[in-house]
Amino acid sequence: MKESSTSALLHRLFNSNDLENFFECNADAMQTPEFHAYIQNLCGELKLVPEQVIRYSGIERTYGHQLFNGTRKPSRDKVIQLAFGFALDLDGAQRLLQIALKSPLYPKIRRDAAVIFCIDRHKDFWETQSVLHSLGLTLLGGE
Template structure:
């Protein structure tokens, strides 16, 4: 099946007279990947181990493995931390955020803007947290 463009789906929603009309037509277009499924997919794509990702994401092993096993759902900040653990690019991290049901990084939000900058500069998570802290915005690892 060919994936439909987001703009096409958006237009279908806008022009529908009832929810059933687009929900039925678009059922196969909705992204339903849960975080654990997407993390497993990334493990295969990036050729890394869970322990490598967990360590680079500054997560405790018990919590990190619960994310990978689907026993806990990571919040947006933890997804971003995991993105650093996988050493994702900005585009890859935004895809990860979308696929796991979270908002992409937004350049008009100062916290997000610094994360975008850090990713663009290929900072690791520790250096990114230092940057966020420097601007009084907390850190990725402290966000809940």
């Protein structure tokens, strides 16, 4: 079955008279991959190894490996840290948050705006922590 864009899926939902039938007909398009499988695949796509991503994310090594093997579920901050570890752009970071079922970065929130700024400027995790600290904002992982 072909992959559906969100807007096409939304259009089909609005035009559907039967929600159960909609779910049945669009089940493949509505699947969200498991977070650990997604980040493992992302490593392969970006030619990175989990150890590199964990180190660049500033996440404790054991905890990071638990995220990659699926024994731990990440907090929103850990997902953002992984976005830095993968050196993702804003769309990639938002997708990572979506896969983890966490709220997206929102520019009306000062801390999120600072994180968005840093992602856009290709700052690494440690530079981002410095920016957050200089603005008096909560550091990533300080939840």
